Amino acid sequence: MSQKDSFVKFEKVDKSYDGEILVVKDLNLDVPKGEFLTMLGPSGSGKTTVLMMLAGFETPTNGEIYLDGNPISSIPPNKRGIGMVFQNYALFPHMTVKENLAFPLEVRKMEQSEIDKKVSNALAMVELQDFGNRMPLQLSGGQQQRVALARSLVFEPRLVLMDEPLGALDKNLREQMQYEIKHIHEKIGITVVYVTHDQSEALTMSNRIAVFNDGKIQQISSPDVLYEKPNSSFVAQFIGENNQLRGKVKSISGENCIITTDSGDDVHALKININNNGDGSLVSLRPERVAINSSENFENNFEAKVKELIYLGDHIRSRVEVCGNDQFIVKIPNSYKGANLKEGATVKLSWKASDSRALDLN
Amino acid sequence: MSQVQTSTGPILTTDGIPLKVSLKKAERKNKIRAFLLVLPLLSFILITFLVPIGDMLSRSIDDRQINTVFPKTFEVYKKWDRQGLPSEEVYKTMFFEVKNSEGYDIGKASTRMNYSKSGWKSLLKKSKRKFKKIEEGPYKEKMISIDKKWGDPEYWKALGQMVDPTTMGYYLNAVDLKYDSNKNIVQQKENRRIYNKTWIKTFKVSILVTFFCLILGYPISYLLATLPLKYSNLLMICVLLPFWTSLLVRTVAWMVMLQQKGVLNNLLVMSNVLADENRMQLMYNQTAVVIVMTQILLPFMVLPLFSVMKTISPTYMRAALNLGASPLHAFYKVYMPNSIPGVSAGCLLVFIIAIGYYITPELVGGKDGQMVGNWIAYHLKTTLNWGLCASLGAILLAMMTVLYWAYNKIVGIENIKLG
Numbered sequence: 133m134s135q136k137d138s139f140v141k142f143e144k145v146d147k148s149y150d151g152e153i154l155v156v157k158d159l160n161l162d163v164p165k166g167e168f169l170t171m172l173g174p175s176g177s178g179k180t181t182v183l184m185m186l187a188g189f190e191t192p193t194n195g196e197i198y199l200d201g202n203p204i205s206s207i208p209p210n211k212r213g214i215g216m217v218f219q220n221y222a223l224f225p226h227m228t229v230k231e232n233l234a235f236p237l238e239v240r241k242m243e244q245s246e247i248d249k250k251v252s253n254a255l256a257m258v259e260l261q262d263f264g265n266r267m268p269l270q271l272s273g274g275q276q277q278r279v280a281l282a283r284s285l286v287f288e289p290r291l292v293l294m295d296e297p298l299g300a301l302d303k304n305l306r307e308q309m310q311y312e313i314k315h316i317h318e319k320i321g322i323t324v325v326y327v328t329h330d331q332s333e334a335l336t337m338s339n340r341i342a343v344f345n346d347g348k349i350q351q352i353s354s355p356d357v358l359y360e361k362p363n364s365s366f367v368a369q370f371i372g373e374n375n376q377l378r379g380k381v382k383s384i385s386g387e388n389c390i391i392t393t394d395s396g397d398d399v400h401a402l403k404i405n406i407n408n409n410g411d412g413s414l415v416s417l418r419p420e421r422v423a424i425n426s427s428e429n430f431e432n433n434f435e436a437k438v439k440e441l442i443y444l445g446d447h448i449r450s451r452v453e454v455c456g457n458d459q460f461i462v463k464i465p466n467s468y469k470g471a472n473l474k475e476g477a478t479v480k481l482s483w484k485a486s487d488s489r490a491l492d493l494n
Numbered sequence: 495m496s497q498v499q500t501s502t503g504p505i506l507t508t509d510g511i512p513l514k515v516s517l518k519k520a521e522r523k524n525k526i527r528a529f530l531l532v533l534p535l536l537s538f539i540l541i542t543f544l545v546p547i548g549d550m551l552s553r554s555i556d557d558r559q560i561n562t563v564f565p566k567t568f569e570v571y572k573k574w575d576r577q578g579l580p581s582e583e584v585y586k587t588m589f590f591e592v593k594n595s596e597g598y599d600i601g602k603a604s605t606r607m608n609y610s611k612s613g614w615k616s617l618l619k620k621s622k623r624k625f626k627k628i629e630e631g632p633y634k635e636k637m638i639s640i641d642k643k644w645g646d647p648e649y650w651k652a653l654g655q656m657v658d659p660t661t662m663g664y665y666l667n668a669v670d671l672k673y674d675s676n677k678n679i680v681q682q683k684e685n686r687r688i689y690n691k692t693w694i695k696t697f698k699v700s701i702l703v704t705f706f707c708l709i710l711g712y713p714i715s716y717l718l719a720t721l722p723l724k725y726s727n728l729l730m731i732c733v734l735l736p737f738w739t740s741l742l743v744r745t746v747a748w749m750v751m752l753q754q755k756g757v758l759n760n761l762l763v764m765s766n767v768l769a770d771e772n773r774m775q776l777m778y779n780q781t782a783v784v785i786v787m788t789q790i791l792l793p794f795m796v797l798p799l800f801s802v803m804k805t806i807s808p809t810y811m812r813a814a815l816n817l818g819a820s821p822l823h824a825f826y827k828v829y830m831p832n833s834i835p836g837v838s839a840g841c842l843l844v845f846i847i848a849i850g851y852y853i854t855p856e857l858v859g860g861k862d863g864q865m866v867g868n869w870i871a872y873h874l875k876t877t878l879n880w881g882l883c884a885s886l887g888a889i890l891l892a893m894m895t896v897l898y899w900a901y902n903k904i905v906g907i908e909n910i911k912l913g
Contacts, residue, residue: 189812209815210824222813226831236829238815287818 138162138198139323140186140291145195155181157347159195163325170326170334173344174370179327181295181427182344188212200290214338215284215292219299221276223268223333229279232263236287254282257316263490270316281313282481285322294326298333318410337357339447343367360418365491367479368416375422375460377415378444381406381490389490391415400485405492419449419461421487424479431485436460439475448473454481471480537868547891554884557661564591564601574818576676580650585634592618593625609663609879610673611652617643649674664885669693689869689886694867699783699855700848704795707844710835711795715836719803733796741790745857748786752776752858786854791845791847795840802836838905845897850890850913866890 140163147156156178163169171179185189187198188209196203206214223232233254237247255261259279268276276296284292294313298306316338317324328334334341335355342352343366351358351367362368365376379393389403391413403414423430436454448464451474460480464473473479505513534603567587587788592600600622607614624640628676638645655663655673659686666672666679668686674680711906714733718726736744751757762768776782806829814824850866859868870886873879 160859187812187816188817208821209812210818210820213818214816216807216813218813220807220809222807224808224810224813224828235814235819237819239823240818283817396537 139165139167139200140325141198142182143196143198145182145185145197146424147178147190149183155347156185157190159349161342161345161349161352163323165320165323168324168326168337168339170341171336171344172328172334172341174327174369175480176348177344177345180245182327183327186253186291187214187216187293213287213289215289217277217280217284217286217292217294217297218298221268221280222296223279223283224278225268226263228265228267229260229271230384232268233264233286236283240287249401252287257283257285258312263401268293268304273301274309277301278310278312282314285320286317289322291323291325296328297326298328298330306333307336307401313337336352337373343370345370356400362416362417362489362491365414365493368414368489368491373419373461375417375419376455377417377455377457377460378397378493379413379415379487381409381411381413383409388485391490393455393457397434397455398454399488401488401490402486404489411489414493415488417465417483417488422462422471422481422483424462424481426463426480426482428482432480432488433480433482436479436481438473438475438479441473441475452479452481502743520877529644533749550884553880554664554888555660555661555662556881557606557656560657561659563599564588567591568653571653572657572744574650579634579645579647581763582632582634584650585637585644586631587636589625589628589633592621593741597622605878606656607652609667609881610655611649611675613643614649614652617641617649648675664881665889668808668885668889680877689866690863692866692869695780696849696867698850699780699787699863699865702784703787703791703848704841704845706784707792707795708841711792711799711840712837715796715799715803719799720808730800733793736790737793741853742857744790745786745854745909748782748789749777749858752782753787777858779862780859782858782860783855783863783865787848787851787860790854792842794843795846798843799833799836800838802839803833806832834905838901842898842901846894849894866907883906895908 135219140161142159142161145156145159146154148154155176159182159193160321161182171182173179181190185192188204188207190421192205193380196205198204199212199214209285223289226236230251233251234247237250251264252261258281260275260278261283263271263275265280268279271279277300280297291356297313298309310333313324317337324341326334326337328346335358340352340354341358343358345351346468351363353361355379358367362371368374369376375466377391377393377399379399379472380393382390382392382398383408384403387403389401389406391399391401393399393415399415409480434454439458440451442449445466447466448481450462452460452462454460502747507516508511509516526626567584570587571580574584595603598769600618604615604618605620606706619688621637621644621845626793628636636646645648650677654675654677663673663687666680668689670682670690672682673678677678714729718729718733721729753759754775754777758776759773763770768774778786810832811824814828819827849865850867851865852871855863855865855868856871856888857863864885870883873883873886898907
């Protein structure tokens with residue numbers, strides 16, 4: 133990505149709070165204009181710190197952040213013109229919804245008529261036209277969330293940051309809001325940097341996802357690539373459900389390799405980030421890529437014992453023991469042909485070598 | 495669908511009992527339980543707080559005592575037209591009641607009579623002694639011959655203020671007014687007007703103390719509320735430290751600090767800021783009272799402020815900054831309005847405590863720094879004029895009630911928050 137189309141740019145950014153531990157390590161990140169970038173990671177991985185540095189509430193210990201080509205480390209947060217949605221919305225409790233929305237416009241000394249117009253447009257955008265005179269605490273969580281969203285957009289910032297904005301909502305509302313935010317983003321084409329620890333949220337909304345762990349970006353790519361082609365065992369475990377087979381590298385030939393599991397079975401897999409014969413490796417495999425009692429000819433075929441069946445409606449989740457791993461999950465669609473397994477039965481599992489990825493031991 | 499209820503009829507339970515009755519029954523147990531829980535405290539407050547206050551309020555208007563000493567005199571006195579001197583009958587009744595009464599009762603009554611017209615006390619004392627020698631009338635002439643005050647109509651008219659079993663005299667006294675001999679309300683003599691000045695002073699000191707507590711307490715509370723826990727705990731201990739020291743010790747320490755040859759003045763002289771002959775008069779005046787009371791009452795401001803500020807999420811300020819407000823504007827528009835409940839609670843608390851304060855003005859106030867509380871103590875212990883004490887106290891109470899009411903009107907009492 134060239135300097136030109138990088139709207140937000142982190143360059144060699146380090147951050148430490150106590151001079152002993154780096155919470156962000158050598159961060160280099162480019163966000164092009166109009167992108168919805170999600171920073172995903174477990175708590176303590178440094179993703180929120182990155183967001184706070186971008187908003188101006190924390191200063192980088194080293195390195196520089198550029199916004200539209202200009203370094204911003206020395207610009208105070210109130211002069212950055214970046215919108216932000218906070219974790220608990222941070223709506224001012226002593227102001228009505230309208231006053232909350234008018235606040236950023238008033239500090240910019242806009243004409244009253246223009247303020248009124250923009251406020252009502254913003255309310256219309258989040259479909260809360262009738263709630264302008266309510267106090268924030270009189271609104272439901274989802275409504276407060278929308279007001280917070282409207283407030284972060286009403287002054288037409290160049291960039292909007294969102295810090296786990298849906299964390300406090302219940303599941304249904306959260307999913308609904310995910311789509312709403314996604315649609316607003318698509319409609320007004322603003323650049324969004326979004327922080328979450330919820331992987332399904334990240335997969336739903338983002339153009340690209342940066343997976344954080346231990347102060348570093350582990351992998352940054354589009355949701356499908358991240359899910360289907362994780363390049364480290366951390367990412368494979370963190371995104372989606374994942375079966376793991378632990379073993380040692382037996383042989384490597386080009387893109388492929390053979391891993392001998394601890395139980396002595398040879399598994400054919402793609403070579404991702406292993407280098408030498410004899411090194412430890414984790415083979416990662418998505419549950420939905422495993423076939424049961426299939427007549428097709430795949431590279432990997434093993435006998436497995438069914439340990440547990442969990443009925444989940446649209447599919448049956450079965451835990452089987454294979455290659456020494458008794459936590460191996462297979463998802464069986466609840467369709468006319470599957471679904472007559474019994475616990476304790478022996479089945480044949482098979483999968484493609486290209487679906488199993490030999491990763492480092494982490 | 496005949497069983498569908500009309501909207502006007504009461505809602506019934508499945509057993510056909512009206513819902514409200516059923517609900518009341520179900521909640522009765524809870525109500526009894528709640529009442530039993532508050533009962534010990536309620537009875538304690540009733541006995542140690544409400545009853546004494548009621549007693550005090552009644553004392554401030556009570557004038558029965560004198561009527562029990564001279565019941566017959568006041569009976570005949572009522573018939574008198576209050577012109578010139580009263581008739582022989584009044585003199586006669588008075589004579590026998592003074593002669594036959596216990597010395598103790600006469601003493602008490604004469605104290606009361608002295609409030610209306612000074613001179614009564616010595617007159618009665620003298621008369622009680624001399625009346626023993628008088629056996630028969632005419633009493634009028636003989637009494638006047640013992641002391642010519644008996645022939646002064648002013649003394650007799652003064653008795654008119656005491657005829658009723660209740661009096662407003664103590665209240666008038668508390669605001670520098672009095673009854674004249676014709677029971678008109680007039681101002682006290684110039685040299686006896688002390689209470690209005692004291693009331694103004696008390697208000698002035700209380701307002702100043704509240705103000706200084708607020709401007710000193712607000713920043714420290716802000717710091718306390720925003721610092722990380724390990725530092726804020728230490729700071730909190732520093733704020734509360736004065737609470738752990740005896741009030742008396744602290745006040746005396748201030749005396750050491752502030753007196754003319756005290757630590758502060760010495761330091762200023764030593765560092766050549768002040769010339770030796772220009773030492774500041776910081777002790778035994780209003781300045782001393784304000785300084786010391788501010789220090790003593792500061793925790794009462796800091797604690798409610800702190801506990802309210804603690805609940806103001808720091809993200810409000812961040813959000814305001816993020817939306818483009820300068821730090822000052824964000825503070826003024828977002829932080830301050832949210833801290834108002836703590837400000838009101840703190841100010842009301844400090845003001846209420848300050849207005850009735852006694853010990854500090856007593857010790858460091860000197861003549862200039864006396865407040866209403868000190869006059870109450872003075873009359874309670876020295877002059878034994880409890881009626882005046884009670885009326886001063888009742889006025890204080892009324893003022894606080896008015897203040898509370900005004901506060902509720904303007905700010906709303908539900909905006910008070912102690913945490």
